[in-house]
Amino acid sequence: MAEMGEATAGNRAVLCIGDIHGYVSKLRSLWSNLEVVVGFDSFATALVIFLGDYCDRGPHTREVIDFLLALPSQYPRQRHVFLCGNHDLAFAAFVGALPPPPDGSPFAATWAEYALNEEREGWFKGEGYEAMHVQGRRWGG
Structure with a gap:
């Protein structure tokens, strides 16, 4: 994943993640690391913007999509935005x-x-x- 950033919007952390490209193990690792670095309370209410390119290159596109689709139920206080990449x-x-x-x-x-x-x-x-x-x-x- 080439892109990852953090900012705040008011009291809410804003996380931007892009270029997952079918690498679900890297996505899971990044997700766990973000939870620790951002802090559990801030992470629980963060605005998470996915910048696209969920597929291609890596071997686990379906698992990446399943992971992303599960986020709203696993993290109901977060807000998730899913953009479409090329x-x-x-x-x-x-x-x-x-x-x-x-x-x-x-x-x-x-x-x-x-x-x-x-x-x-x-x-x-x-x-x-x-x-x-x-x-x-x-x-x-």
């Missing part, structure tokens, strides 16, 4: 959760500009490749 947007397109681009182009059209780097990058070419696009670049700029 990897999450690409994953949503891959599983068919996004409508097709309004210009009628396929999601895979975003791969064309990166074709020269394909050998170096080792992109996924398995089942469903035709429906994927590169990290939500069509919407994320």
